Amino acid sequence: MNNQEKKTLRDFLGVQTIAQAKRKLKLQGVSAQDTYTAIKAKQDRVKEKVKKSLEKVRAKIQQKRSATLIQKAFREKQQRKQNVVDTITNVPQSTNIHTEYKQYIKRFLGKTIKVYTYSGQTLISEVEVEVPATISAFNRWWGNQFWSWIVDTDNTILDVHKNVKIVFTPAVHLTPTKVKQMFAEGISNCMLTPIRNFCIEKMNTATTERTVKKYRQLENKVAKLIEKYPDGIPENDIQEISNHLQINISIDLPFSRNHYIDCKSIKKALNSFNFINTRLNHLDLNEVVNDTPTTVTQDELQKLGEELYNSGKYFLFIKNKDGKYFKIQTLTENYIAINHYTECVNEFEKESGLSFCKLDYINDEVVEFIKQGVHFNSAIEYNEKTEEMKHIDMEKAYANYRKCKWFNKFVGKITDWRQVKADKSFLEKNIGYYRVKTFDFTNVKSKAFEFLNCYIDGNVYGSPELLVLMEYGVKIETCEGAWGIAIDFNFTEDMIKSKDAGVSYYAKWTGQQFSFNDRKSFSLKGDQSFFENIIAENTECEVRYYNDEGTISYPKKRGFNLVQITGFITMYQRLSVVEQLMELDLNKVLKISTDGIFYEDHEFKIVNSFREKDTENFGGADGFYCSNIDFENVHVITENKFRKSYHKELFLGAGGNGKTHYNLNDKGLVKVCYIAPSWKLSTAKGKEYAVGNSVVALMTHPTRKYDLLRQYNTFVIDEVSMMSQETKEFLLKQFCMCKLIFCGDVGFQLPSFEGVSMNTEGFDNTTTFTENYRFTCDKHANICLKVREMISEEIDKETISKFIFSQYENVKELDYKPTDIILCSRTKCGVKDHKSNCNCNGKNYSAEWTNKYGDTKWKCLERTAEYYHGDIYIGEKPKGKWEARHGYTIHSVQGETYDGNIFIDSRNLFDVTMGYTAISRARKWEQIKIIV
Numbered sequence: 001m002n003n004q005e006k007k008t009l010r011d012f013l014g015v016q017t018i019a020q021a022k023r024k025l026k027l028q029g030v031s032a033q034d035t036y037t038a039i040k041a042k043q044d045r046v047k048e049k050v051k052k053s054l055e056k057v058r059a060k061i062q063q064k065r066s067a068t069l070i071q072k073a074f075r076e077k078q079q080r081k082q083n084v085v086d087t088i089t090n091v092p093q094s095t096n097i098h099t100e101y102k103q104y105i106k107r108f109l110g111k112t113i114k115v116y117t118y119s120g121q122t123l124i125s126e127v128e129v130e131v132p133a134t135i136s137a138f139n140r141w142w143g144n145q146f147w148s149w150i151v152d153t154d155n156t157i158l159d160v161h162k163n164v165k166i167v168f169t170p171a172v173h174l175t176p177t178k179v180k181q182m183f184a185e186g187i188s189n190c191m192l193t194p195i196r197n198f199c200i201e202k203m204n205t206a207t208t209e210r211t212v213k214k215y216r217q218l219e220n221k222v223a224k225l226i227e228k229y230p231d232g233i234p235e236n237d238i239q240e241i242s243n244h245l246q247i248n249i250s251i252d253l254p255f256s257r258n259h260y261i262d263c264k265s266i267k268k269a270l271n272s273f274n275f276i277n278t279r280l281n282h283l284d285l286n287e288v289v290n291d292t293p294t295t296v297t298q299d300e301l302q303k304l305g306e307e308l309y310n311s312g313k314y315f316l317f318i319k320n321k322d323g324k325y326f327k328i329q330t331l332t333e334n335y336i337a338i339n340h341y342t343e344c345v346n347e348f349e350k351e352s353g354l355s356f357c358k359l360d361y362i363n364d365e366v367v368e369f370i371k372q373g374v375h376f377n378s379a380i381e382y383n384e385k386t387e388e389m390k391h392i393d394m395e396k397a398y399a400n401y402r403k404c405k406w407f408n409k410f411v412g413k414i415t416d417w418r419q420v421k422a423d424k425s426f427l428e429k430n431i432g433y434y435r436v437k438t439f440d441f442t443n444v445k446s447k448a449f450e451f452l453n454c455y456i457d458g459n460v461y462g463s464p465e466l467l468v469l470m471e472y473g474v475k476i477e478t479c480e481g482a483w484g485i486a487i488d489f490n491f492t493e494d495m496i497k498s499k500d501a502g503v504s505y506y507a508k509w510t511g512q513q514f515s516f517n518d519r520k521s522f523s524l525k526g527d528q529s530f531f532e533n534i535i536a537e538n539t540e541c542e543v544r545y546y547n548d549e550g551t552i553s554y555p556k557k558r559g560f561n562l563v564q565i566t567g568f569i570t571m572y573q574r575l576s577v578v579e580q581l582m583e584l585d586l587n588k589v590l591k592i593s594t595d596g597i598f599y600e601d602h603e604f605k606i607v608n609s610f611r612e613k614d615t616e617n618f619g620g621a622d623g624f625y626c627s628n629i630d631f632e633n634v635h636v637i638t639e640n641k642f643r644k645s646y647h648k649e650l651f652l653g654a655g656g657n658g659k660t661h662y663n664l665n666d667k668g669l670v671k672v673c674y675i676a677p678s679w680k681l682s683t684a685k686g687k688e689y690a691v692g693n694s695v696v697a698l699m700t701h702p703t704r705k706y707d708l709l710r711q712y713n714t715f716v717i718d719e720v721s722m723m724s725q726e727t728k729e730f731l732l733k734q735f736c737m738c739k740l741i742f743c744g745d746v747g748f749q750l751p752s753f754e755g756v757s758m759n760t761e762g763f764d765n766t767t768t769f770t771e772n773y774r775f776t777c778d779k780h781a782n783i784c785l786k787v788r789e790m791i792s793e794e795i796d797k798e799t800i801s802k803f804i805f806s807q808y809e810n811v812k813e814l815d816y817k818p819t820d821i822i823l824c825s826r827t828k829c830g831v832k833d834h835k836s837n838c839n840c841n842g843k844n845y846s847a848e849w850t851n852k853y854g855d856t857k858w859k860c861l862e863r864t865a866e867y868y869h870g871d872i873y874i875g876e877k878p879k880g881k882w883e884a885r886h887g888y889t890i891h892s893v894q895g896e897t898y899d900g901n902i903f904i905d906s907r908n909l910f911d912v913t914m915g916y917t918a919i920s921r922a923r924k925w926e927q928i929k930i931i932v
Contacts, residue, residue, distance in 0.1 A: 037644065102142055107135055110168060112544050115846035116167040116323070124501070126323035128544070128551065153576040160896050171544035172528065180735070191233055191275065194371070195245065196222040198271060221245060239263045248272035252522060253534050254316065254552060276314070276331065287473050293327065293334040301325045301337040310523060316522040322501065329522070344494045345509055352489035356709045356737060357412040358560040361516050366417040366482050367563060368671050369638070373433035373460035374514055374567035375626040377574050379593040380453065386600060391615040393596030394576060399491050399506045399607040401572035403828075405579050408464040410568045413713040415739035418640035418668035422478045424470055427463045430645050432483025433459045433567065434637060440475035448581035449474065452574070452592070454626035458633035462571045468578075479748040479883040480637050482670070485647065485712065493872045513566040526550055542897030568599035574626070576608045585605055591618065592625060640668030646764040648732060650720075651743045654788065655895065655920045656774020659743040663716045669739070673712035675699060677722050679863070680870030681895045685718070696723065699731060713738055720744035721913075724755035732762060748791055750891050752916050774897055780925040781805045804915040805906060808928040814903055816886075818857040818874045821898055822849050822931075825881040825888045845905050846887030859885035890918045898922060903929045 006018045084465065097465045105115075110133035112206060117125035128910040132138045146800060181348070200220035206212045214750035215350070219762060225233075233241065242249045247270055251261040254276065263478040281786070305325035308315045318327040328335045347356040361367040394400065401407055411431045420426065423435055438457050441450055449455060449469060463483070466476055495506045531543045531550040544551045573595055581589070588600040597610075598618060606612075651659040664685065676682035686693030692712055699715075710713075715735060721744040722730070731740065742763070750759040760766060774779040783804075790800050816822065826837075826845035838844060859879040867873070871881065887905070894917055904918045922928050 018894075030770075034860060045591075046925050062708055077765065079088050085288050102189070104168070105129065105131060105142075106135075106138060108168065109135070109138060112169075112171045114169045114546055116169065117167040118167070118851060119731045123743045126319055129792075137592065140161060148678070171346045171546060174528065174532050174535060174543055174545055175555055177529065177532040178536040191238075191249075192222055192226050192229070192539065194225070194275075195273060198273075212336050218245060218344050218563075219430045221931050227905060230595060235261060238283040242818045242904070245265075246270050249275070251275045251277055253277050254522070254538055287289065291679075293336040296335055298339075299338045301328060301335055304328060304335065309846065312525070314524070316524050318522055324350055327522075340498065341500050341505055341508070344492070344498060344505055348495050348509075351492065352561055353412070353487060353567065353737065355490060356706075357487060357565075358562055358710070359414065359564065360560055361557050361558055361563065362518050362559045366414055367516075369416070369417060369435075369460065369480075369482050370564050370567065371514075372435075372628065372630075373462060373463075374563060374570065375454065375574070375628050376514075377571055377577070378625055378627055379591065380625040381591045384620045385598070388601050389590060389598055389618070390601050391598050391613045391618075392606060392610045393593075393613045394573070394609045395611050396504070396506075396512045396609065397573045397576070397595040398569050399496055399504075401569055402490075403608040404572045404576045405608065406464060406575050407572060409486040409488045411483065411564050411726075412485050413737050413739075414482050414484040414564060415640060415713050416484065416643075416645055416668055416853065417482040417670055418480065419642050419644075420478060420481045422463075422481055423903060424467065427467050427470075429444055429462050430480055430481070430483040431486045433460050433462055433564070434466060434478040434481035434483075435467070435477040435637070437470075437477045438475075442475070443473040445472040446582055447586060448578045451581060451586055451589075452578070452625045455627055456573075456631055457629055458635045462568055464568070465571050465575060470577060483645065484670070485739070487737065498615060499608070505735055508567050510566050515561060515563040516559070516563075518556055518559055518830070519772045520556045521551050522551055522554040523551045524753060558601060576610075580610050581608055582818065593618075637913075640666075643668060645764070648738060649739075650745060650760055650763040650766045651769065652760070652766065654745055654748065654768030654772055654784070656772045656897070657769035658771070658773050659772075660716065660718050662769070663743065664691055665743050669714045669716075671711070671713035673708065675717040676891060676895060677717055677719050677915065678870050679868040680892075681719070683868045683871070684896070692714075699735070709735065709738070713737070714741065716741045716743065718743045719749065720758060721746045721749035722752055722891070722894060723758045724752040725758045726755050727752075728758040728762070748913055750894055750913050775921075777924040780919075780922065780928075783925070784916065784920055787919070795912075797909065800912060801906070801909050801915050804919060805930050805932070808919070808925070808930050810932045811903070811931045812932060813932065814929070816853065816901070816903060818853070818886075820901040820903060821893070822887045822903045823890050823893065823921075824849070824916065825890065825908045825910060827887065827889050843908075844884065845907060846889070849887035849905075850884050853886045855884045857884065857886055860884040890914055893921055898927070900927070901929055902927050903931055905931045 006021075010018060010021055013707065052842045108129075109130045110131065112128065112130045115125070115129055116123060117127075118625050132141045152458075196219055196236075199222060200217045202215040203212050203219070213730060221244065225244075226430075229237075236253075238261055243266050245264045246267050248265055249261070249263045250272070252274065255302055282537075302325050305315075305317055308328070308330070316329040317325055320326045324337070326337050326339070344353075359367050359370070409431065411433070413621075414432065416432075418431075421432070424428070427434070429438055436455075436459060437455065439455050441455075444450065449472065450814065455461070455469065457728060470476060491506045494503065495509065498505045500508055525548055528545060531552075532547050534552065535543050537542055540554050542553045545555075553572055577592060577595060577597070581592075583605045584597070584599060585602055585604070588602050589597060590596040590600065596613065597712075598615065651663065662673065663669070671692075671852075672693055672870050673697055674682060674685045674689065675694055676685065679695055682693040683696050685691075695829055696717070699708060699717075715731075715738055717723075717731070717740065720742045723742075723744075746758065746760060771780060775784065787800060789805065790881075814822075824845035826843055828844055838847070855877065856874065858868055858873045858877055859882065860867045860873065861883055863869055866882050867878070867880070872885075877884075898921050902918070904915075909915050919928055
């Protein structure tokens with residue numbers, strides 16, 4: 001008998017040793033082996049009985065589950081039937097089809113719907129629409145969204161197709177429902193199988209027997225877990241498995257910013273596995289490592305999408321308005337369709353410079369103000385249609401802005417948003433958008449302006465339009481404005497000639513710039529319970545569920561458009577209408593419809609891009625010409641105070657005079673980036689004032705400069721005394737579409753490393769600050785003032801240095817702590833090709849101090865998640881690239897303020913400004929210690 005058999009026998013007889021068992025059996029006249037065989041047979045019968053009982057229970061559970069699934073599928077099918085609440089067929093090709101389309105959409109107040117448009121059996125459009133809940137909100141929304149339903153001035157999406165059928169499908173209401181999942185759905189265990197495959201791969205590629213043994217043991221553990229969890233792994237057991245296998249396991253719901261489940265091994269992990277919960281009770285291993293999509297043709301992407309959809313495999317997708325797949329993300333790859341429209345737009349925006357002028361409508365507060373100044377031109381009716389009626393309209397109204405008599409460029413980068421009472425001179429110099437407190441038409445020279453009924457107190461308008469009104473005698477009082485740098489451009493030939501579903505690219509692009517979708521959306525296939533679990537776990541997610549497909553949206557971090565350009569294009573379109581009205585007898589005008597004018601026949605001159613047109617599409621009107629007009633005069637004025645505006649500005653003054661603070665604290669500046677010579681200073685100021693930050697080196701970089709141009713509109717460039725004249729001229733030219741504010745103590749701080757230091761010429765305005773906020777004691781302030789006077793009088797550096805040394809405490813032995821700082825003139829020996837820590841000739845003063853005080857203070861040599869190049873850390877060396885450093889050049893601390901002791905190494909102060917730069921880092925006299 002083996003040990004297991006002996007144990008079974010002892011347990012059955014209730015004895016401690018096998019000898020006791022044998023004696024007991026001998027008394028009964030039976031052998032130990034026969035007794036064990038009888039016990040084993042009885043145990044096997046019990047096991048078989050239990051197995052059959054379990055099989056019956058599982059069968060009942062499966063039967064119940066199947067019945068539930070069938071009932072659920074039936075309910076969902078019924079729900080899908082109910083969701084298609086309206087189908088409009090044979091849409092009449094009326095003279096005002098967009099008005100009828102509006103009436104259909106109005107049926108779904110407060111709902112999110114999908115609008116499928118078919119021509120015969122072919123899907124030609126798929127649009128998701130969030131319809132406002134009230135009639136008043138709907139009417140305002142429709143006015144602002146009017147462009148999205150219009151193909152041209154008198155045609156709609158529906159007009160370009162025949163046999164049109166529209167299907168309106170509202171989203172299914174979902175109830176957030178948390179589901180406790182068992183991750184094993186499918187033929188193999190969906191969590192453990194990828195881990196087992198990893199072990200096998202490691203064994204096959206191992207180069208040592210030790211590695212093979214390690215992963216064989218791990219694979220055996222996984223195999224036992226697969227046996228242990230035949231029905232799936234409960235969520236609560238995943239941490240235990242993570243520790244047992246010594247691996248990290250994370251599980252994501254689609255689109256979740258945070259891990260749904262995140263389990264870290266208590267020991268150093270052998271590997272990390274990131275899964276996606278692609279349907280209830282099922283995981284797939286996420287192997288996407290590159291976000292850059294592969295471009296494919298539209299046909300190829302459509303075929304791939306249909307194959308994935310029909311196979312039931314997990315994939316995320318975005319469709320365009322035609323219902324075609326535009327983007328697809330699988331578990332291994334990202335794909336995007338080659339799109340002529342997108343390529344054409346990218347080329348146009350790059351060529352025109354508009355790609356650098358975009359506003360972030362999620363983070364840039366000024367966008368809300370500019371939106372109020374974008375007025376789409378609608379329709380206003382004065383008299384009924386007559387038999388003698390005629391019609392003229394503009395050809396390519398959005399593209400022919402140059403034919404407007406008053407064309408005066410566009411506003412590109414918005415640089416200022418502040419209170420202002422702008423006169424004609426100010427508006428001519430500062431192109432942008434302005435809120436008009438009052439209009440006074442008492443002495444107006446033409447009734448054409450009032451005829452439109454769109455110039456209402458309290459609303460926002462573009463400066464070129466306000467200048468035209470002033471030209472014709474309208475008195476205007478503004479109260480706030482957002483202005484910037486002028487830009488001019490032409491639509492490319494491709495943008496004008498190419499069309500998408502009957503819509504010219506330039507018209508489509510103009511409308512899209514007034515698009516404000518603050519959420520990013522993807523769709524995927526799945527049942528209702530799966531999506532209800534997603535919204536239960538992630539409150540940021542919104543799900544719109546249609547049949548067996550859900551669209552998940554979550555907040556974008558950024559969203560870009562050129563809303564300011566759309567406002568100017570529609571403004572020039574409106575001014576062209578005004579120009580034509582001035583040639584007409586206003587008493588004979590029957591209606592204005594966007595860029596068309598209906599009138600009773602009479603003689604007049606046709607101007608700009610107007611042309612004669614047929615009179616079939618008279619249609620209806622909404623009662624006022626412009627959208628987005630507030631007739632109640634309710635508005636909020638910005639708190640940003642007025643400040644004279646200059647394109648290129650220079651601020652001079654000693655360190656601590658508040659030059660930088662004044663500009664970085666000005667909330668009226670838009671999209672500000674602080675620029676410094678070093679990352680250390682740049683990062684500190686960026687955090688202090690909560691603004692973007694960078695360094696001069698990136699502004700002058702051949703490619704990185706474009707990232708800064710795209711991100712920011714206003715640059716506050718500090719410590720420009722260290723800047724060369726060549727760099728200054730480069731920045732003024734390369735960043736000419738931005739507001740540039742230079743700050744520095746030119747002539748008194750350390751000069752440029754290379755070339756001639758910049759001069760103070762080439763700026764629109766120069767301001768000098770004189771009051772010092774850094775110095776807190778008169779003694780120190782007076783010494784610094786005296787040194788500045790000596791520099792101005794061109795006293796030699798030896799004399800200035802001797803004066804400085806005589807005014808402060810001289811020390812030979814340092815009472816130095818790592819929180820203090822030692823400033824010196826050199827951090828290198830100066831010998832070519834020698835390493836930075838070499839001190840072969842005794843001239844590397846930094847190395848000398850570092851060797852003396854050891855590994856207690858560190859300088860960062862590369863940017864990390866927590867630190868920037870140049871950051872100082874005191875204590876044990878952090879992870880990453882750091883070097884021990886106790887001596888710092890005076891150049892490296894320019895612009896900074898210190899509260900600890902400042903020890904100044906008096907050796908080789910080679911520039912007349914070096915001593916002043918060093919002492920002016922301190923707040924008070926007793927901080928300065930001269931090392932002699």
